[in-house]
Amino acid sequence: MSRKKQKEKTEKAHSEDEASRNTDEYHCSGNVKIDFPRLCALLDIKDIPAVNTKQHISAAPRWSKPRLQIEKENADPHSTKNLKISGWKVDEQIARVLQKILPSLSRLQRLHFWQAGLTDQTVMSLINTIPLCSNLSFVTLEGNPLPEQSYHLLLSEDSLLTHLSLRNNRIGDEGARLIGVALSTTRSANRNLLSLNLSFNSIGDEGAAHIAQGLRLNRALLFLSLSNNQIGDAGAAHLAQTLGDFTLTHEEVMERRKLLLERAQSVSNVVLNDSDSCQQVEETVNPLLDHSAQYRDGELILPGNTTLISLNLAGQTILRHFF
Template sequence: MRRRSDRATKEKALVATEEEMKSAGRKVEQGPEEFQCSGILEQDFPELCARAGIAHVPRVTPRPAPSFPADAEPPAGTLEEALSRIEHRYSHFQPRIQVEREQEDPRSVRAVFLRGWKLEEDILGVLSQCLPALGALQAVHLWNVALPEPLLPVLAALPTRCSRLRTLSLEGNPLPEAAFELLMGSDSLWRHLSLRSCSIGDSAAQRIGTSLSTPTSCNQRLESLVLSFNHVSDLGAQHIAEGLRLNRSLLSLSLASNDIGDAGASRLAEVLAPFPLTHEEVVQRRRLLLAEAMGRSRASPKETEPHGEHGASRRGSTLGNKLPPARHGKAAPKKKESQRKEEVKQSKKLPELKVTRSRDLKSGAQERLSPEPGARRGTGGWDAGIPRSLRDPLAGAAEPPAALLEARQQRGAVVLPGNRALLNLSLAHNRVSERGLGAFLAALEAQQREKQPKVPGQQGLLCLGLERNRIPPTSPALARLQELLPPDPDPKGQEPEEEQDAGT
């Protein structure tokens, strides 16, 4: 009896072990159990790190407010005070994640800071799972974290998962050139981007200018861009100026502490004043006008494209009305009057094809030209069998620059009023002399002549930073420039950007 009971016990143990192994195998195949983040970063981050098998988990701590200046001497007093002073000075070099809250509620995190330690791929993968649960998150700051290139798509996709996240700071991270298409492309959702001390040269500046705008695409969301403390020269400034020709979303641009001289400053000033369009831009403008006309004609196909017996009879009657009336003596004047009435009726039925300016194109024409989500054109609709280049003149352009429609004919050329959306431009700590200053003065005078305060986006440049350049303080052009620009409402409340610490 004992042998039978022992044998039964062993068989049950073996069956249980086999079931456990099978269940473990299913878990390995299915992956780890999905963890529902609670929105408290101090709890979610360590739990997800443990599930991912990360040994050294950085701590999540609130961002402390500075209680004394960074260059102050250690306070004379107890040993605890001296140790707290030293810990405060070097705390940002320790591997930790600091958070800034709107309130004392741990779920009200509005900014996340990672500073001075190498960011591994697994850590950013865990963060990408935690951050969407933070409903109040607005900014992510990654300072000197040796950001690897494979993680850039993860950062580019973060705003699609975080509803309020619009600010990204990547200061102190030399980025590959391909990063700018991901962070500043036409489909990017970032509104504020800081790339200070990222070793950006002229080739990278060319990609940045292309990301801002081209004749066929345009970034319509980025509002502020910081490119200070880099290696942008006159050639790079010219590339960025090319991107500002058709961009109407960027409000603030900082190029402080670079290597820009008069040539680059003059090219930046040219795009602020009226300038003629290039041949490529004129061709794209015609395509936009054609697309707008096609969009209006598609809105009422029954009226614009008659078909069938009724359409044939209508066309026949219209053609008949165009023929000269037969001579029948005194009845001719009555026929002319009836023909005029018929022409008036036909003209009232036909829709008017008017050219819409840029602000109307953004709201109306773009919605009509863009297809429905998930729908494919040319699969059996009205445009089946027609080449895509003829069906849609804007084929391949996700967001065409609507600023082209602001152009007007002037003295045999197509002239654009200039970029009046840019409000703040900083060129402090560069090599600009009075020649570049004169170019900006001419551009501001042109903006003042054509300024339309009642129209949104027509304010023009309001702040121009030219401190610590090669401009004498007694220059008459500088005095005239200061008269054109409005005074700073709080000059003491803003510290010069070049004197701020990138890690604070």
């Protein structure tokens, strides 16, 4: 490498380090119209999209030019409650700007990304930022296919999101498997998500079976949309079996025994450590410990998922008698 190129490389690295320091030191005011362009300028981002304020942000984009759209609770510039990015690529630099801004928006409730060119890496950045947003409960990632299908990370057991929309992301059977595992396993379950929109993806019978598996021990989800996928009769049958009484697998039976043993040991410890009063041990909510479980013909039967009150399977060819 020539001395000139080496010098240019060193100067560029120095400039990036300085920009990074300036960004880290910048104190966000909570006013998106001020903070967003200033942080972009510090990172030398070109063609900075405009920040546009709307009284109500529609579900679908209605503009031709890329922009960041915000909705406020009132005239206060610090009252942003809804933020939407549509039609332009959120690269690593923009993700860094958002990572800095979002925690300062104390009233932010909804965050939307529509065709924003997200990558698995930028989604990871978003996932790390969401817990810092005290009131954020609704996230929409639509029209953002991810090569590694890492959407399931938004459904982690400790996630505080209550509403998640993943429409039109080309999620296939593998992505559905990961989401099913995030909904529940014998040892863990998402306990906060109330609605999940997986419509307009590429989920087939295999993927539906994975989602059904996740619904077996999930008792938080109220609304699930799988409309306009590729689910047929076999996939619908798996979902139907989960909603009705079902037989526990060997793995689930063994896990139930472990949980019962752990509960018995906890009660014993309470009695030994507190002989003057009987304290009730708070049990971890787990459907495997459902008192309604019954033995039939040598098998342990568990009541089906009655928490889910809406399952949308429109736009697919299925046999109606399953539901």
